[in-house]
Amino acid sequence: MKGLLLCVCQGTCPSFQNMNIFEILNTIRREGLVDFVAIHPQLCADDGDNFLSTLAKSNGNIEKLYVAGCDPKMQTKMFRDAFERAGFDRTKHVGVDIRNMNTEQALEAIRKLIKES
Numbered sequence: 001m002k003g004l005l006l007c008v009c010q011g012t013c014p015s016f017q018n019m020n021i022f023e024i025l026n027t028i029r030r031e032g033l034v035d036f037v038a039i040h041p042q043l044c045a046d047d048g049d050n051f052l053s054t055l056a057k058s059n060g061n062i063e064k065l066y067v068a069g070c071d072p073k074m075q076t077k078m079f080r081d082a083f084e085r086a087g088f089d090r091t092k093h094v095g096v097d098i099r100n101m102n103t104e105q106a107l108e109a110i111r112k113l114i115k116e117s
């Protein structure tokens with residue numbers, strides 16, 4: 001199973017103001033590129049950790065977890081503990097930076113990520 005999470009810095013950061021996050025997720029699910037989608041306002045906060053570890057634990061069959069949000073290297077560092085707690089193989093998490101993009105640009109970046117990984 002493949003999933004896509006969108007993380008948007010609480011929805012207040014200017015980096016995410018030029019895109020329609022609902023349209024992005026709806027397009028990706030309509031295109032059937034992943035098996036589930038979700039939006040989280042702040043995955044790097046404590047409740048984001050809880051969300052990630054709960055998701056990773058309860059879905060032992062996740063092959064890929066795509067996260068569109070901030071810099072993928074930052075994501076790797078910030079999500080490390082949550083994945084470790086869940087016993088989730090970190091290499092299944094693949095991030096993409098969509099900051100400062102509009103809806104179409106973010107969609108393209110996410111499609112490319114999914115096709116190439």
Ligand code: SF4
Nearest residue numbers: 007009042044069070
């Ligand atoms: S994980 Fe990245 S995109 Fe999400 S709230 Fe934290 S800094 Fe922002």
